[in-house]
Amino acid sequence: MLKAVSRFRSTMGRCWYGSSGTRGKESSSGSELETATWGGSPSREATLYVHWPYCLRRCSYCNFNKYIPRGVSQTAMRACLERETETLLQLSQVSRITSVFFGGGTPSLAPPSTIAAVLETAARHTHLEGGAEVTLEVNPTPVGASTLRDFRLAGVNRFSIGVQSLHDEDLKVLGRDHSSEDAMRTLAEAQCLCPGRVSVDVIFGRPGQTVESWEMELEELLSVCDDHVSLYQLTLERGTHLFKQVQIGLLSTPGDGIMAQMYDSARRILGKQGFLQYEVSNFARQGAVSSHNINYWKGGQYLGVGPGAHGRFIPRQEGGVLREARIQTLEPDVWMKEVQHWGHGTRRKVSLSHLELLEEVLMMGLRLTEGVSHEHWRQFSPDADFQQVLGGSTEVQELQERGLLVLDDRGLRCSWEGLAVLDSLLPPLLLQLQMHSCQQGALG
């Protein structure tokens, strides 16, 4: 049986936990090939991700990098975020920031002046266009109308609201500290401030949920929401409270078949309401796609600032020519000390080989409904097109014959059915890519 695509972890997770990140080399010995490969894209451009690591409490399902604040110095935190932004901008020699995303944790707990300060720092050192997408993730509880307005004034022009569910009982199980009424109010306030640029995050596959109740809940949400919806299938993360509750039999989550039905019906309902699916978990109408997240899926450069933030960029100031995968120190107090001392809190950096870069382009790009176009692939792989790389694989051909994968004059993409089982399609594709790369190495 085909494995369903994990509609959460790999959706965003691979943006920065790329497999290649753990296999790359710690050195950064460049090669002509890498420079040429990456040279095809506008490498002086990047997006900026800023991680706010604090939350008011821990949701039962979440294993993101977050901490309950105890005596945080807002002044020091702000200074460190500004300093690290400056350092990474200089290191990358990026001249244009095309979007900024404040994620977390709960960045709506940050003082709006801190958000403004980071944006001003970015604008001081690079070209940050007036219309560039600037997203802030918002938890429906702690933020009042005036604060959302303050964030708007600070430069935020897109809000991503963590609604998660419209059922109060389920919100309790998830350990959320807001009600569905709070979520509705926050959503309405956000829509007044940024019409057409408000997104909602919803989790499905919750304990006790049925396909019918999910369909009704989604219909209700779509009657009030704006033009962007992100649907995440609940992932039971080891070490979380929810994981333990399920392990000891206190709660149970729907089985794979039900999860697949929930995903399928959600896609149909969203489609009927005019939402186009543009990625495994993301749907937009009126063209309200998130340009920041699309940059991850299209293999663009990004800088990651703040505790635990991930980045992918070429450190040009150091003479680097290979793209590096970077992760900043996780623990906020330690991260702050490092930034105060060194100007940045990069804990780990590995150079990505050409093959690793291509693997990322494929894994990330196939999450998009449009897939990877020939033109896009050529930017990273000028010497071997899809036919040359994948043509020799009977397994890949079989996926095409079964109608899961499409390779045509537009490029490589998943079919409707294929997108739902993307995790099963990737292994043969990656294997073929690796074999092709080995053959080329042997010939060269």
Ligand SMILES: C[S@@+](CC[C@H](N)C(=O)[O-])C[C@H]1O[C@@H](n2cnc3c(N)ncnc32)[C@H](O)[C@@H]1O
């Ligand atoms: C890490 S949170 C940060 C934003 C904000 N603190 C919030 O909770 O809305 C971003 C999104 O990740 C999703 N998420 C986190 N853990 C998840 C899990 N185990 N399974 C599915 N989705 C998850 C939630 O939908 C959440 O909106």
Ligand SMILES: C[S@@+](CC[C@H](N)C(=O)[O-])C[C@H]1O[C@@H](n2cnc3c(N)ncnc32)[C@H](O)[C@@H]1O
């Ligand atoms: C799950 S996504 C939700 C995006 C949202 N649905 C939207 O449309 O804007 C956002 C989360 O991914 C994580 N994230 C995104 N980019 C990151 C990066 N570069 N480094 C570390 N975490 C990142 C953060 O935890 C953030 O809260």
Ligand code: SF4
């Ligand atoms: S889901 Fe959001 S609010 Fe809940 S613990 Fe995770 S980051 Fe914090």
